[in-house]
Amino acid sequence: MQKLMDWLEKFVVPVAVKIGSIRWLVALRDGFISTLPITMAGSLATLLNALLNTYPAQWGWTGFINAVAPIVAIDGLVYNGSLAIFALYFAVMWGYHLAADYDTDGLSGALVSVAAFFMTINSNAVLPIAKALPKAAADTLTTAGATVTGSTVSVAGAFSMANMNSASLFTAMIFGGIAVVIYIWLMKKDITIKMPDSVPPAVSKAFTALIPSIAAVYIVAIINYLFTQVTGQFFGDWLSKTIQAPLIGAGQSAGMVLLVSLLVQIFWFFGIHGPNVLGPVLEGIWTPAQLANIQSLKDGTPFKYFWTRGSFDAYVWFGGSGGTIVLLLAILLFSKRADEKTVAKLAFAPGLFNINEPVMFGLPIVLNAIYFVPFIIAPFINTVIAYVVSSLGWVAPVQVAVPWITPPVLNAWMATNFDWRAALLAIVNMVIAFFIWVPFVRMSSKVAAETDDTTAA
């Protein structure tokens, strides 16, 4: 084990450290995480409306639906103010963290990022119409400033919410990033306006950011202008179609899902914070997929993605990474080691809320050669099963963001908009993981009995 540790410290840790210390990747991860309150608010509104409106409508509870109509309307407002414009919130947080991580003013970075985002997305609200309008109606709309073509009416200078939701995340990511990098570079080159010391700090800070911000915004504007002139479309529309959609689609491949699941476990085992290192991938690829699914739930359209960020939590990482809640059960039922049973009793309550630090270090699992195999294999097999079942459409895709401390099974049930099959899948996976852990728990007891006095009487 020591040789393996030395090898890891020499070759793997530096790579993980390198990835974990790339500031723009850290900013990207933190940008996503910072939007959590908004994601949760929008998810709650969507869940509530499913409970109060969607299902009662299917059951024909007209009186009930009428009675709760105001609550449904309020939920609609919450959704419009949160997830419907998620990319905007992300642009703010991404710009803030990127600028702050490079020791420049975070708020200025956020402003520059938002400006870049709005310059890149389509600023025409396009309304599809079923059939061509009569000439008089078309003329009236044209006089009012709209552009009427055969099957669409577009209004210039009106940002559509459809261009501010998760479909525009990569637009926010790429152009917010470009703008803030220019801003940071100019700030670092000290191409700024210096104010005398007598000027209040808030004013001085705003003036300092003036030249870098204007330059960043203009450069992004020029890029967008040239792109639109050459291609006849907005850069944001092009990015959504040619970069974001294929990349998120790649996240639906078995290879990527299984690789990430495997790497997270290996990192944890050796004392490296897996989700921290892989956060940019986890959040950058599977969070937009989940947000797209929430949008589909709200719109009542078919889901686009069967594997999302929450799928790992719902079906694999129950009780924390490694699915350790079932290990605790296995220990309580089969272990003959007093020390392991004591840890399991203490760690069970936090484990129900997916906090497994006590068991990871208390048992321990970290660097414990006996538990290495099940800690890696059980989540991997759980991922395979959940992936196959999800891809076959036997369970509803994970769509709603639920807090990570939500207990296992309940998490899967809520995240899939109360699909009982998802709860069943989580239970099946837990049972399978349980049977993977049991032989190793027994082995641990056997080894302990042969080597020391930790066996319970």
Added chain:
Amino acid sequence: MIFLNAPIQQDKIIDLLNNYDEDGVSFQLKSKSGMKLVFETNMEDLDAAAKLAKATIKKQSWGTVLYFQAGVEK
């Protein structure tokens, strides 16, 4: 005393905390057993000392990706 369960980068952690000197706070390694490192500290509030040690490590470029536990040694 406080403890840290840190499977990797132990030498860097020991070096960092042994040389910590801010606001009159100091840490000194007392024992090392497997992944467990025990430090003596002059801070009276040991919970705060454990949090400070963890935060100090997390601030390092090599510490951001580490998964370790910090607590009060009983």
